[in-house]
Amino acid sequence: MREIMKILKKLLLLSCIGHVSYSASVDYLMNQSPAYLGNPAQNAIISVDGSNYNPAGIVHLEDGRYLQIGNQFGFIHEGMKSEGKDYDSDTFEPVIPNINFVNKNGSTATYFSIGVIGGGATLEYDDGVPGSGKIPGILNQQGAKLIPKLGFNPFENVYMKDSSFEGSNKYFGATLGRAWALNEKWALSAAGRVVYATRELKGYAKYDGVTEPVEGMIVQKKDFTIDSEREAWGVGGIFGVNYMPNDRWNFAARYETKVKLKFEADATDDPAKILNKEIGFLDFYPQYADGDKRYRDLPAMLALGASHKLTDRLVIMAGGNYYFVKDADLDGQNGYDNGYELNVGMEYLINEKWSWTLGYNYADTGANEETYSDVEYALDSHIIGTGIKYRPNPNQEWLLSVAQISYDTATASGEEKDFNGTEASFPSVKYEKSFLAFGISCTMKF
Template sequence: MRIKNFLPFFASAAFAGGLMHNTNQSADFVRNFAQDASTTNSAVYYNPAGTAFADDGLYISTHMQTVWQTREIETDKFGDYEGKSFVPVMPSLLVNWHHKNFALSSGFFIIGGGGEAKFHDGLPLIDQFLSGTIQKQAAANPRLSQIMSAYKITDPTKLYEAEFTGKQYVYAWQIGASYRIHEMFSAFLGLRVNYAYNSYEGSMKASDLTLKLNNENLNKMLTKDLLSCEQTGWGFTPIASIGFHYKKFSAGIKYEHNTSIEMENETDQIDDAVAKFLPQFVDGEKSDNDLPAILSIGVSYAWLDWLRTGLGYHHYFDKFADYPQGKDSDLDGDEHEIVFGVEMDVIPQLTISASVQRTMYGLADEYLSDLSFVTNSWSVGGGLAFRFTDYLQAQIGYMETIYEDYNKNDNGVKKTYDRTSHNIAFGLDFKI
């Protein structure tokens, strides 16, 4: 059993984007993924140089998302497993102050992670580990061996129930400035400060079958906390962007440098067997948890006064980042994304939109495990924006990600990985 992929699994709790990044940072994105050439207030995150093309004034956007996901693993030996993740509130704040050719922008985001994943029935790898440990104990403990033989217990997983919960958040604050160099060109420089927080809890207890055996020593052996660990770390992201805007056409290029984050453990509880098997969770241990560099390129065009389309490309430099336990070396390549969106003004106050995103990871069997899996996917999104006045707009959007099944053979166990993901976003945009 291998659980060295442990950290990235929870890092992808609520992502729309890379293995480690969360790119769904506004209701604008949820209803229309093609934001890479934006000149509205969503540009604070997606096209920072585009903030220089705004009219003079102060723009404030407060957005909130609700995210729910499942992760499913089907096996030919241990049955099926399902983990659930729910994020009731994932906020974002985007602010831009524009004066003449100059703009100062800032934003608060949950740039990575974003939720809690719970496996109430454990995981195949956990069952492999615990059942193997019990079998070794039975071989060295005649009393335990006699009990298992007497009750014809050939599957040690029937003796216990395991539960695992993990969560990760990467909070980020971004600040930068843009300048319109020419009527059609702008440039941006900025910095994002990132604070990463992880938490992991694991436990097991004697099953109903074991309790019926009425053996106090056996019950005690199978009922215990396995892990209680928190990890924290800091990192800084330099950001550069250039923009172009002329009449009906806009374009943007953004580069985010690799963010180096080193996590340090504060472990309150770790079982001796778990500590030997997962030394990366021992108190005081450190591990890499980078956010990889991103290059995004986008264009948009207004075909008619009421019809606009956008196209974008994203490249995540995963192979150049340092992931936990060296998982970056297990990837076959970097990640690529293509997005397309369309917007239509039904009436001057109301805009409806729809979009599609194709995400392709550089996956390999060595990277995916029960505790760390994401697969190539298609995402669809749509929604509307309503302008009450020139100074107030409301938005609502929904997106769903359809993941492809991934099959692998893990030490003789056939497994199929699958996921589901849904987002609802609400937003208010103000101009002062």
């Protein structure tokens, strides 16, 4: 009986919700404005979007005040498959906003930006997740051990009657910074950032088909529920440098410090009772337990970029990001390597009012089979995006962008373990994601 409790503990630990991330870091997002969807190679950009990607470069804007308002939205699919059963979440995310303000005056520029910098969309798994789906099979295997005592297997016909889970992880950032032009070629920037993060999880799993013995009452309650929200505040720094040797080339670098985030959970748990012991999600997934406090940091990152004006109409860009994931505390989890991204892109000036952008990004998350679970699976990805810019007058610019984020599939191998002489099977799980994203923004100069 004690071994059945151990198996249920492992299974319930996995019965949580994954989250969408379009970046090489576990939680960090780089699509902090719609321009990224149209061309991910933004690290050496000279524009108001540089508030997010190349803050030192904003000193090369014309003098004036700039306001940019943007939003991203799209269709998200996440799926897990185990033992021939699909566990899917298909969601439309309507709001991923951002606001940038820049005040450029002479050799200095002040900027303020606010938006979603990490996490992802709200996901709903209407048919449960593999962790909850595995429980009947494991109980059936282990119930056979009770036949000598009870004369039958009380879990032989157990099944998951109903299950549903919903989760979301969102990190909001507000950044205030300043950039200085040292001379015509060199510029520096420094900023502080405040981060507010939430990680929410709620759901249930209901089981039936358990044969109740006359004595011993193996199962008194067969439902598990959870409703938990974790919150954290943190601060970090952002430092940048821009080098423009001539009117054709531009180079930029940006370093963002690690943001320490100590999450505190506010939760309610309604556990099941099996083998005269209570079993609840929060008992076995302690970071979501009520009052739990622990760190899950945003890792430090280094971004490099370059752009070259190939012709008077065509600018090409390239860059990359490196995420120091191994130095961040991720709820005490181990197994992640550092992640990185590589990207290329272009912008073509069609005429004075219209231009076209195109770009590609590859992300290696540093995750592996050891890190995959129902709660998160950071898969490597490929982004292909394009966009159109429209300038009706010199003081206004509209942007429309679209990107397809395709993720590599990955599989966590199944396990066979011996529990008190009984072989228990933990089947393999296949993971997949995709995201069709759209963006729109308006930039105005005053």
